[in-house]
Amino acid sequence: MTIYYSLTFLLLAAEMVTFCILVSPLPFSVRKHLFSFLSTSAIVAKIAYALKISFIFVAILFADALQRMFRITAETDLIKSGKGGVPDVRAESNIHARKFYAQRNVYLTGFCLFLSLVLTRSFHIIAELIHTQEEYTKLKQQKGVVKPSEAQKEIAELKEKLATKDRDYETLKKQASQNYKEYDRLATELNTLSENKSDKRRD
Numbered sequence: 001m002t003i004y005y006s007l008t009f010l011l012l013a014a015e016m017v018t019f020c021i022l023v024s025p026l027p028f029s030v031r032k033h034l035f036s037f038l039s040t041s042a043i044v045a046k047i048a049y050a051l052k053i054s055f056i057f058v059a060i061l062f063a064d065a066l067q068r069m070f071r072i073t074a075e076t077d078l079i080k081s082g083k084g085g086v087p088d089v090r091a092e093s094n095i096h097a098r099k100f101y102a103q104r105n106v107y108l109t110g111f112c113l114f115l116s117l118v119l120t121r122s123f124h125i126i127a128e129l130i131h132t133q134e135e136y137t138k139l140k141q142q143k144g145v146v147k148p149s150e151a152q153k154e155i156a157e158l159k160e161k162l163a164t165k166d167r168d169y170e171t172l173k174k175q176a177s178q179n180y181k182e183y184d185r186l187a188t189e190l191n192t193l194s195e196n197k198s199d200k201r202r203d
Contacts, residue, residue: 008108008109068102
């Protein structure tokens with residue numbers, strides 16, 4: 001295996017390890033800190049930029065390996081059909097080995113590119129999930145804050161209504177007391193006048 005395909009294999013292995021870490025059942029706080037670090041770290045951003053460039057080279061290797069596989073497959077079909085002359089065992093073994101290596105390179109580079117897309121999509125999905133969970137937690141906290149405030153507001157309104165009723169009741173009590181005093185005064189005056197009239201008649 002040449003050096004660039006060896007590097008592609010190492011990149012594929014790193015992608016597999018990263019994918020296993022992303023989909024592992026980590027606690028929410030650990031996952032949140034991990035994704036926050038991956039999203040905000042300058043070093044991770046530089047590594048991601050370098051990986052994007054490396055994936056361009058992997059795509060070129062994939063196209064080259066695919067073209068080579070098609071060419072070797074055509075040569076193999078030509079030998080099997082007998083149009084390529086008398087088949088030689090060593091030449092046929094060489095063709096099969098070249099075909100195997102070409103297919104291996106296609107699968108290696110293809111899976112590397114495919115897993116890069118899966119990793120990118122998985123990262124965004126999990127990041128959106130974390131953001132949604134944070135928003136849900138904030139909404140729950142806001143509901144927890146709003147409900148007591150609404151209850152306090154209702155309690156304040158009820159207290160105000162109760163105070164108004166108390167004031168009205170006290171006003172009615174004062175008015176009733178004043179009316180009772182006025183009635184008592186008028187009754188006393190009426191009794192006094194009645195007694196005076198009775199005394200005058202007796203005289």
